[in-house]
Amino acid sequence: MVDLQGQQLGNYRLLRLLGRGGFAEVYLGQHIYLNSQAALKVLQIVLNDEDIESFAQEARTLASLTHPHIIRVLDFAVENGTPFLVMEYAARGTLRDRHPQNSRLPSETIVSYVRQVAAALQYAHDQRLIHRDVKPENMLLGSSDQVLLSDFGLALLAPHTLDHSTQEMQSALVGTMPYLAPEQLQGSARPASDQYSLGVVVYEWLSGRKPFSGSPLEVAMQHISVSPPPLREQL
Incomplete structure (x- = not known):
């Protein structure tokens, strides 16, 4: 997997790697205008147009979840075929x-x-x-x-x-x-x-x-x- 630290995805600069799984990496990101922080989950797959719509639908479903004990999904996007989710950052870990x-x-x-x-x-x-x-x-x-x-x-x-x-x-x-x-x-x-x-x-x-x-x-x-x-x- 390519280290994306220091690169920009959407409006977020990727500060450091938080974790890595079998098909995704999670980075701490900072909004380039607001300076707010979020966790960005970058999926290590490239999607075609049909897959992108499926991903968008899944992301909308996740973003609709509103509960005091569920991490919020704030945004999502696809850049050069690679999808990522922007999520609430929990600084205290797991x-x-x-x-x-x-x-x-x-x-x-x-x-x-x-x-x-x-x-x-x-x-x-x-x-x-x-x-x-x-x-x-x-x-x-x-x-x-x-x-x-x-x-x-x-x-x-x-x-x-x-x-x-x-x-x-x-x-x-x-x-x-x-x-x-x-x-x-x-x-x-x-x-x-x-x-x-x-x-x-x-x-x-x-x-x-x-x-x-x-x-x-x-x-x-x-x-x-x-x-x-x-x-x-x-x-």
């Missing part, structure tokens, strides 16, 4: 930053987080929108330490691969393997799939580990056919 891998959280902290994320998911589901990628990395912290769920539906914009080998399985699926519900792994995501993913996050926060481990294929098969180890064995 819940993964605050609670690294293998962290165990107090029950009252977990309850507070779950109430906020669950409220955001219920609102989205009422709009007939499924998140598909609920995980701590997509739970940001606002200026008042409130949880803000990000990346609603963005996984739908990921390029699909025809290679279903073990190495490519992670990128071929919409979502993140350790958190995927069985029906989502089988290509039939539904609102309950988000609830399953949130349940995996809670399991991880309580025990300090995810319920399943192994290769992507092994984890997928466990999600589909095996019950997670009882929490009492992990505490």
Whole structure:
């Protein structure tokens, strides 16, 4: 991927890279006239005219979400065939930053987080929108330490691969393997799939580990056919 730091997209100068995923990069951007800051998600794909309209429709759907626990989409555009979204910038980072891998959280902290994320998911589901990628990395912290769920539906914009080998399985699926519900792994995501993913996050926060481990294929098969180890064995 090409480093875009210092370049301009739309009315934003890209200051630094905030994060990188399988099909997108997120930069901290500063508006060239207003000096306000925002997070710009730049998708690493080139769209044709038909794809651009599909992206625009998806972006309009995301921009219509208005909830105190959902990151706002402020703008979108396509430059030279490359689409990007302008989103509210959450300077305090993610819940993964605050609670690294293998962290165990107090029950009252977990309850507070779950109430906020669950409220955001219920609102989205009422709009007939499924998140598909609920995980701590997509739970940001606002200026008042409130949880803000990000990346609603963005996984739908990921390029699909025809290679279903073990190495490519992670990128071929919409979502993140350790958190995927069985029906989502089988290509039939539904609102309950988000609830399953949130349940995996809670399991991880309580025990300090995810319920399943192994290769992507092994984890997928466990999600589909095996019950997670009882929490009492992990505490």
